[in-house]
Amino acid sequence: MIRSVHGKLAAIMLALFSILGFILIIITLFSNRMYFQEASQRLNRSIAKELVSHRVIIKDGGVNEPVMVEIYNDLHQVDPGVQVYVLDRFGHILASSVRSDELLLEHVALEPIFMFNSRKGKLPIYGDDPMDLNHRTIFSACPIPTKGDVEGYLYITLGEGEDVSIGKMLAASHIARLSIYYALLGLLLVSITGLILFNYLTRRLRKLTSSIETFMPPDDGEISLPEDAEKKIPRDEIEKLQMVFDAMAKRIKKQVWDLEDGDRLRRELVTNISHDLRTPLTSLQGYLETLLLKKNLSDEERERFLETALKQSDRLRRMVADLFELSQLDAHGVRTHPEPFSVCELAQDIIQKFQLSADKKGVRLISDFSSHLPLVVADIGLMERTLENLVKNALQYSSDGGIVTISIHQEDEEMVVQVQDTGPGILKEDLPHIFNRYFRAGDSAEDAPEGTGLGLAIARRIVNLHEGELEVLSTVGIGTVFSFRLPVLSQERMACGTDS
Template identity: 40%
Template sequence: MLNSLYTKLVLVLFALFIALGAIFLAAALYTAPMYQQEVSQQLNRDLARYIVNEHVLIEEGKIQQDNLEALFHTAMIINPALELYLLDAEGQVIAHSMSPDKVKRKHVSLQPIKVFLSGQVQGLIMGDDPGHEQRINSFSVAAIDHKGQRQGYIYAILGSDKIGHITDVLQRSLIMKWSASAVVVALVFAFIAGLALFFFLMRKLRTLNLSMQRFKQTNMQDGGIVTSNQLKARDEIDAMAQTFNHMARQIQSQMRRLQQTDALRRELVANVSHDLRTPLSSLRGYLETLILKSSQLTDAERQVYLNIAHDHARRLATMVDELFELAKLDANEVRPQQEPFSMGELVFDVSQKFHLRASEKDIQLNLDVDETVPYVNADVGMIERVLDNLIDNALRHTPAGGSVNLVVTAEHGKVRITVSDTGYGIAEEEIPHVFKRFYRKTSAVEDNKEDDRLHAGLGLGLAIASRIVELHGSRLSVSSILHQGTSFQFSLPAHMLSP
């Protein structure tokens, strides 16, 4: 129980209010006498001056004893708490209204007296109290001058022992008790209000903590996120809850991506194992035939077997290259190194690489480049790879007598590249899957041809092309009509020449 945050806050609040109450009461007890002395000094500030104006106490350096005794007697009758002292010009006590044994000091400091007489300080001024060896007290003072010469001072102590005794009585009075009780009641009320506030704040923290615990217990899957209707306010706790919501959603998203990645990994292993087994088995079979029947084969037969084994080895190398290339693209290890270049020239160069293969399959490879096409900003090597994959895909899925068309046009600050064919086409339900890894469409019969099998990879060509286009900030789109043909399109930003 003591380890809970709420208990710790309550204990700290309790200790704080106890300290505040003690400080307030101590300050009240300390300042009450000071306030009483200041009020007394303000009320009796001109008392000494009135005495000097009404009584001649020193004349030509001589003390007027009769006048002084009459003054002391009158003062004791009017105000028994008043203590009068007659000082010389140096501050020495030369007469007083006290009994001789009550006077403890024979000299009074002139510094407070000068400050008082200057009138520059309006607050409480404390001076030496001759009735005590160390005590200072409030006073009233007036200078006694004769013919321009300072004769002495009449010095009146206002806060005498009797006044101090009265102050002690006041401190134990009913009013002081009421004041102390009022302070205690106010502190108790504030303490209860603080407890209620802490309970309200801790309720939100408890809700957040329970949400975090549920999130942990459900293995970071669901059920632990604070709902939006619990976040109506906008304080730091709500901000922390929103941060937790964001973190939880991020964790869940990452968990889903990890699960998807794991599923893709399993699919990758299954597909790679299946697809690599075929060329490996074929390669192994032909090599074993060459080894076992080497003496029985003619040179022509041996060359045929070697050519077939070489084709399967090349296909195997293509598959491995595709795997590495897509892995690098997905891991963002390869970034486009953009530079301006002619798209028309690149399309022409790439088409030349496929002319022989197209001729062998009796497929016409057509090129249509708009003369007004500007340069593009892109990675020339990556875009060449896209064109290679698209043209290779078109040739593999176009029957003899068909055509593959490459069209480059300019439109609205971009250059559009289209690779279309008159091949077998793609069924409508298969179009959303053509860019998926290891996907091969099932609607075309040409996949059974030996030449297409030898040129085929792992079904990653379109996935690689799509990923490269995405890295250039564009999108590879596809449209197709079954038994009529397929068209792939993407755009690249045109290179704007500086003025």
């Protein structure tokens, strides 16, 4: 609940309302207390003046004790918290209604009394409480006598000071308690209303998040969230929506890139086909036109021209087939179908297939591997095409007396397949380009006119399709070695296949 936007908003709202309610309650209680004190002091403002006007409090330079007792008794019947003090004109306490041992002050500040009698200060006005050093209280005061030279002051504390606690006020006032109850009830009703409104306002956000999640396809291994987001638990709907949006944006970018890449590959294919087919078509057209124009050709010359035209036609056929295969590999249109097989048996079949061609060139085609090597897992058809291209390339660049070797050995959990020749080798500056289309190292193109120039490019794409890399090592004058690696069939997978 707290992880959702609705939950967070509700928690924040409740916290704010609680703080606001607490502040309002404190302000209300404080205001009520201040109002009560102001009303009490205003109501009793003239009490001291009335007493001084009608009674003789200071007589013959001293305090009239019987009058003091009478004043205290009258006031105490009305308010038991009232205390009466007689001050001299400097504020010293001359007499009081309390015992002398209860007095903690011998002197009362006169500034509040002056302010009270001048009627310039705003009520409530607080004065000293002789019975409490830390307590200030509301009062009523009047100079003695009311007219003429001041001999002293009648100072009456009203028994409700500024330090009255809220707890005491609540305990003593039913109205105050009732106000608190109503305030809490109002806060509860507002909170419930806010929760309902937040739930209503955020339901569209939750619906949008759910709709986007439903729209997103299952993860197919190609489109996924960033690594840091995959382990991250969304804190609310907004962050969840952000994560889903990022995944959708990533998917859309990849789809746009795939479309652009596919369009680029199609344009390249059209360009390459028009360029690659021009040479054999031109050659084929030239020989056929010669046969048509020259009527006096001998049978031997006519046969030679026809053989050349047939050879160009066959080269054109092979080039079209290679171009189509390479374009499919470049456009990711070929899917592998891995299965366990013996790469040694496959290599032996390749050797038998090219043995006749090797014998015609005077090249020895030999094998270097054990028949007891474990099985590998790969697409056997694509691996056959790879080995054919590598062996064909090795034979093309090997002269009479050369050797082409297919060697296979195991390294840890991989099988290393190598095709080695004793040809002229490849220059160091040519090595980065040998997998490019139609690239021929040095002047060797004249030594292998029957090649299409696409074999190595196709072989590399196939190895890459198996998540491998076609590597090459070459030394000028000694020969070249092409190698790649295939995964060995594991015991777990072999057991799984047996159970199946």
